[in-house]
Amino acid sequence: MGKNLIFETIPREMHTGVVALDKNGCALYANPFFLKSFPVDGGIEGRPVAEFVKSERLLQSVGAFLEKKGGKSEDIEISEGNRFFSVRIVPIKDKADFSLMLFLQDITEEKRVETIKRDFVANVSHELRTPLASIKGYSETLLDGAMDDRETLREFLRVIDRHATRMSRLIDDLLILSRLESHQMTIVSSPIDLGELVTSTVKGFEKQSRDKGITLSAAVPDDLPKALGDRDRLEQVMVNLLDNAIKYTPSGGSVIVSAAREDGIVRVDVVDTGIGIPAADISRVFERFYRVDKARSRELGGTGLGLAIVKHIIQGHNGKLSVESAPGKGSVFSFSIEACK
Ligand SMILES: Nc1ncnc2c1ncn2[C@@H]1O[C@H](COP(=O)(O)OP(=O)(O)OP(=O)(O)O)[C@@H](O)[C@H]1O
Ligand SMILES: [Mg+2]
Structure with a gap:
């Protein structure tokens, strides 16, 4: 392969934007990746940099280099629209001539993951801190003398126990999620009787719903x-959906779980006549830790991970998951997975 061909192929195929500017800051050259990230109508050559780059930060640096006509290469981070780039600015002196080369790497995805990680750690710490603060508060009060009264002792221990249960549930849910996400917990599909799974999970919730006055x-x-699925994982889905349906339906309401065959799939609907979900929140309820009413869910012992787990499991089945809801009327959570031929 000839050198020319090599030097033609590199800038064409690389996933880094490359642009060369002359001493006046007008474009001499841009590679395809750059043009894709910074589209310019009618060709880029000869156009001043400010016409195709909006970032103030980058324009300032470029301006400083052009004024100095030299200096050391510089690395900066910029945002352009809703994307982030890491930019290396390289001044090039060729006798009396001066030009600048910019190399731009799209780091939007890295930034996104970074934000998710940061939010995640903040969320987990916050969720653990709340019950922990209660446990500490109540046990200190007991140790300070309140334990001498048997009634207080019993009551405080109950609170401590409840918060400890919450913390251990949170850890269990986090472990399930992380195993699902890292694919350590794999979905092993085999023909299963979803109807039986529906009836047996409903049985398991009979006492809870009766106690709350829900049909x-x-x-x-x-x-x-039969459907193709992983029974244990789908049982978790059913439990999480039913737990929500009952939790978010006031006394006197009803919850109906139905299963039906449709075109090559088996579909399960969990229908409740509960409080419903406002339209603005509905697209977010499957996000980790997302709760429409944080205080209320926490009071009910929730951490906001139930539906995130449901979403992962259904995705792992290549199934479909949807929700329809009207505040004050109720919600329908549906999922479907492949039926056996
Ligand atoms: N059937 C439902 N009716 C009304 N709101 C619901 C229903 N199911 C879920 N939600 C809303 O979606 C949020 C997220 O649900 P999710 O199951 O993930 O968390 P949670 O129930 O708060 O806590 P956890 O499931 O961890 O105990 C809930 O806090 C609630 O606001
Ligand atoms: Mg839940």
């Missing part, structure tokens, strides 16, 4: 085909 029922047709 709970299951509707499964006799001829429901």
Whole structure:
């Protein structure tokens, strides 16, 4: 392969934007990746840099280099629209001539992951701190003398126990999520009877719904085909959806779980007549830690991970998950997975 061909191929194929500016800051050259990230109508050659780059930070640096006509290479980070770039500015002196080369790497994805990680750590710490503060407060009060009264002792221990349970649930949910995300917990699909899974999970919630004054029922047709799925994981899905349906439905309401066959899939609907979800929140309820009413969910012992787990498991089945809801009327959470032929 000839050198020319090599030097043609590199800038064309690399995933870094490259642009060369002359001593007046007008474009001499831009590679395809740059043009894709900074589209310019009618060709870039000869156009001043300010016409295709908006970042003040970058324009200032470029301006300083052009004024000095020299200096050391510089690395900066800029945002352009909703994307982030790491930019290396390289001054080039060739006898009396001066030009600048810019190399731009798109770091939007790295930034996004960084933000998610930061938010995640902040969320987990916050969620652990709240119950921990209570445990500490109550145990200190007991040690300071309150334990001498048996009634107080019993009551405070109950609070401590409740908060400890919350913390251990949070850790369990986090572990499930992290195993699902790192693919350590794999979805092993085999033919399963979803109808039986629906009825048995509903049975498991009978006491809870009766105690709360909610009618709970299951509707499964006799001829429901088997579905391809991982029974244990789908049981977790059912438990999380039913737990929510009952938790977010006031006394006197009802929860119905139904299963049905549709075109090559088996679909399960969990329908409640509960408080519903406002339209502005609905697209976010599957995010980790997202709760419409943080204080209320926390009071009910929730951490906001239930639906994130549901989403992961259904995704792992290549299934579909959806929600429809109207505040004050109720919600329908549905999922579907492949039916057995
Ligand atoms: N059936 C429902 N009716 C009304 N709101 C719901 C329903 N299901 C979920 N939500 C809303 O979505 C939020 C997220 O649900 P998710 O199951 O992830 O968390 P949680 O129930 O608060 O806590 P956890 O499941 O960890 O105990 C809830 O806090 C609630 O605001
Ligand atoms: Mg939940």
